[in-house]
Amino acid sequence: MESKKSSLGSSTPDISPSAAPSYAYALGLTQFQGFWIPSRHVPTSSIISFQKYFQALDEDIIVVSKPKAGTTWLKALVFTIVNRHSYTLSNTPLNSANPHQLIPFFDADLYKENPNPDLSKISSPRLFSTHLPYSMLADSIKRSNCRIVYITRNPFDIIVSLRHFFRFIDDWSVEDYLEMFCRGEEPYGPFWDHALGYWNMSVEKPSNVLFMRYEELKEDSVAQTKRLAEFLGFAFSMEEEKTGVVNQIVDFCSFNNLKDLEANKTGKIPRSIIPSNKLFFRSGKVGDYVNHLSPAAVERLSNILKEKLNGSNLTFN
Numbered sequence: 001m002e003s004k005k006s007s008l009g010s011s012t013p014d015i016s017p018s019a020a021p022s023y024a025y026a027l028g029l030t031q032f033q034g035f036w037i038p039s040r041h042v043p044t045s046s047i048i049s050f051q052k053y054f055q056a057l058d059e060d061i062i063v064v065s066k067p068k069a070g071t072t073w074l075k076a077l078v079f080t081i082v083n084r085h086s087y088t089l090s091n092t093p094l095n096s097a098n099p100h101q102l103i104p105f106f107d108a109d110l111y112k113e114n115p116n117p118d119l120s121k122i123s124s125p126r127l128f129s130t131h132l133p134y135s136m137l138a139d140s141i142k143r144s145n146c147r148i149v150y151i152t153r154n155p156f157d158i159i160v161s162l163r164h165f166f167r168f169i170d171d172w173s174v175e176d177y178l179e180m181f182c183r184g185e186e187p188y189g190p191f192w193d194h195a196l197g198y199w200n201m202s203v204e205k206p207s208n209v210l211f212m213r214y215e216e217l218k219e220d221s222v223a224q225t226k227r228l229a230e231f232l233g234f235a236f237s238m239e240e241e242k243t244g245v246v247n248q249i250v251d252f253c254s255f256n257n258l259k260d261l262e263a264n265k266t267g268k269i270p271r272s273i274i275p276s277n278k279l280f281f282r283s284g285k286v287g288d289y290v291n292h293l294s295p296a297a298v299e300r301l302s303n304i305l306k307e308k309l310n311g312s313n314l315t316f317n
C-alpha cells in the first residue's frame with residue numbers, strides 16, 4: 001500500500017473513501033463546534049479565548065475567508081483602502097510586510113500568543129481577520145455594528161490551490177483534497193456551512209456583512225474595490241475616481257505586483273508554520289481547476305453542493 005507523507009512527520013496509510021478519519025487525523029483537524037479546525041496550528045484554546053475575551057468595537061473591520069479563497073488579496077485591498085490617507089503607495093507598509101502581518105488572525109495570531117491580549121491601543125479602525133465560521137465568532141462581534149468582509153471562491157480552485165499550498169506539509173493528490181471537500185472534512189469545513197453562515201448574515205445584515213467572490217473581484221476589480229470601499233465606510237470621492245486612485249490601488253494589490261514585492265518574494269512571517277510568503281502567490285487565476293480535476297470529480301462535488309445549498313439562493317458556478 002502506498003504511503004502518504006503528512007504533517008505528523010511520519011507516514012500515514014493510503015487514503016480510500018472508506019478510511020473516513022484519516023484526512024482529519026493526518027491534517028491535524030479537530031471537529032470543534034461543528035467545523036473541522038486545524039488544531040495543531042490553531043489550538044481550540046485560542047478560539048475559546050477569542051470567543052470569551054474579544055470585545056468588538058463598532059469601527060472594527062474583520063476580513064473572513066476559508067483558506068485559499070483570496071484572503072491575502074482582500075487583506076491588501078482592505079489595508080490600502082482604509083489607510084490611503086496615511087500612506088502613499090510608495091511608502092505603504094505593504095512594501096515591506098506581507099498582508100497577513102498587517103491584518104492578524106484572531107485565533108492563529110493574537111489569541112494564540114496571549115489568551116487575553118490588550119487590543120485597546122490599536123488605532124481605529126482596527127483590522128482583524130479569521131478563517132472561523134460565523135457561528136464561531138465572538139458574541140461581541142455579532143452584537144456590535146462592526147463590519148465583516150467575507151470572500152469566497154469556487155471550491156474547485158480552492159482545492160487545487162490548497163493542494164499546491166500544502167505541498168510543504170503533505171504529498172496528497174488533488175483527488176485526496178476533493179475527497180476531503182466532498183466529506184466536508186477540510187480545514188474550517190464543511191465549505192457549504194462556512195459559506196452559508198456568512199451568506200445568510202449578508203442577507204440579514206447587509207450593512208454589517210459583505211459577501212465577496214474571488215471571481216467577481218478578478219472580473220471587475222475596479223467595481224468590486226469601489227463596492228468594498230463603500231461598505232467599509234471609506235468610499236472613494238469623485239476626485240479620487242477622476243484622478244485614478246481606484247485603479248492605482250487595484251494595480252498595487254494585483255497578483256503580479258504583490259507577488260514581486262520583496263516581502264512576498266523572500267520574506268517569512270515570524271513564528272508562522274508557512275515556510276515562505278511566496279506560497280501565498282501561486283498563479284492567481286480563475287478556473288485553473290480544469291487542468292487538475294476530471295469532469296466527473298467536478299460533477300460529484302457540484303452535486304453535493306447543490307444539495308447542501310438547496311433553498312439558500314447561494315450558488316457556485
Ligand code: A3P
Pocket residue numbers: 065066067068069070071072073157160161162164253254255256258280281282283284285288
Ligand atoms: P492560486 O493558488 O489559485 O494561485 P489565500 O490568500 O486565501 O491563501 O489564497 C491564495 C490564493 O489567492 C492563491 O491562488 C494565490 O495565488 C491567490 N492570490 C494571492 N494574491 C492574489 C492577488 N493579489 N490577486 C489574485 N489572486 C491572488
